[in-house]
Amino acid sequence: MHQRSSRRGGRAAPPRLPASSARPVERQPGGRRSADAGRDIRIALGNAWSRSVPTLLTGILAAIGATGLIALPAGAFPVRIGVILIMLAAGLGLSVIRERPLARPNWVLLLCTVLILMPTLALQASTSREPFVSFTHGSAGPLLWLTFSCCLILGALWLYAAFQSTDEPGDASLLFLPAALLVPGALGAAGLVGESSILTMLAQASLVASAATFAGMLAPPRTRPIVAGVALVVQFFLLWVFGRGPVLAEFGGRVVPLAAALLLALAISLVFLAPVAALFMRRFVQTIEESRGIVRPSNVPPRGARRS
Numbered sequence: 001m002h003q004r005s006s007r008r009g010g011r012a013a014p015p016r017l018p019a020s021s022a023r024p025v026e027r028q029p030g031g032r033r034s035a036d037a038g039r040d041i042r043i044a045l046g047n048a049w050s051r052s053v054p055t056l057l058t059g060i061l062a063a064i065g066a067t068g069l070i071a072l073p074a075g076a077f078p079v080r081i082g083v084i085l086i087m088l089a090a091g092l093g094l095s096v097i098r099e100r101p102l103a104r105p106n107w108v109l110l111l112c113t114v115l116i117l118m119p120t121l122a123l124q125a126s127t128s129r130e131p132f133v134s135f136t137h138g139s140a141g142p143l144l145w146l147t148f149s150c151c152l153i154l155g156a157l158w159l160y161a162a163f164q165s166t167d168e169p170g171d172a173s174l175l176f177l178p179a180a181l182l183v184p185g186a187l188g189a190a191g192l193v194g195e196s197s198i199l200t201m202l203a204q205a206s207l208v209a210s211a212a213t214f215a216g217m218l219a220p221p222r223t224r225p226i227v228a229g230v231a232l233v234v235q236f237f238l239l240w241v242f243g244r245g246p247v248l249a250e251f252g253g254r255v256v257p258l259a260a261a262l263l264l265a266l267a268i269s270l271v272f273l274a275p276v277a278a279l280f281m282r283r284f285v286q287t288i289e290e291s292r293g294i295v296r297p298s299n300v301p302p303r304g305a306r307r308s
Helices: 029-066 079-097 104-128 141-163 171-187 195-218 221-241 255-292
Strands: none
Touching (some): 029 079, 029 104, 029 171, 029 195, 079 104, 079 195, 104 141, 104 171, 104 195, 104 255, 141 255, 171 221, 171 255, 195 221, 221 255
16 A cells, blocks of 8 residues: 655655654653642752851850950940940841841841840849848849849830741740840849850850751641740750759848749749730731731632641
């Protein structure tokens, strides 16, 4: 049998391909899933890294400053703490300029912790180490006022962490963690509470908080308060290993250990209550928006999307 040829143009028609070779090649679903999984891993690592950078840089600078490599005259302005404050302010400014809102609450809370909470804790620790601090001697007033001020500052930072974590309530514990870890470090600071001892306790608390933040942001949201609790246990263990228990005043009354116990109990309880406060704040904001007629788009994932 001879193959038929087309008379148009005097050329033979091209042979037909088999049916099997004419079908389009289907894409393998496994390659797309692996690409999506790789992208999710990169996003999670970038988010965890950006959240842990503020505490990591603070811990490194505080550790370098605590070693005393740079000789400064006695009674000078706390230059080393000033350098840390400048770094935190610069990091906050860069997050605003580059429009990186994810890590902005970490920069703000850590800046407020170093600028406001840390000096107040240092004054409270110094006052609790003065001899003959008791009600009977009439010298418990400054200690009580400083303890009350520390509680107010901790409460304000706690409310800020809860307000910034309304989308993911579990993040509130990790956001508040640097301030909470600073309390046992201040109470166990060695010797006189000066700039070097303050930088030492800041370095320890910041490095522990940085590791916990990085690990917690990679963990599921429900387990992040547990990660913060583990960081508290690690902090107490390190203080016990280095012999940095609470330093109390000689011949002091019961008000001194009670003030230290109050600060420790408040810091620990606020870490675990931060997600609850974030849930209440989210509901409060939703109630206000509903009363004003503000309707937000639903966060329901599209059809066929995988759950996180």
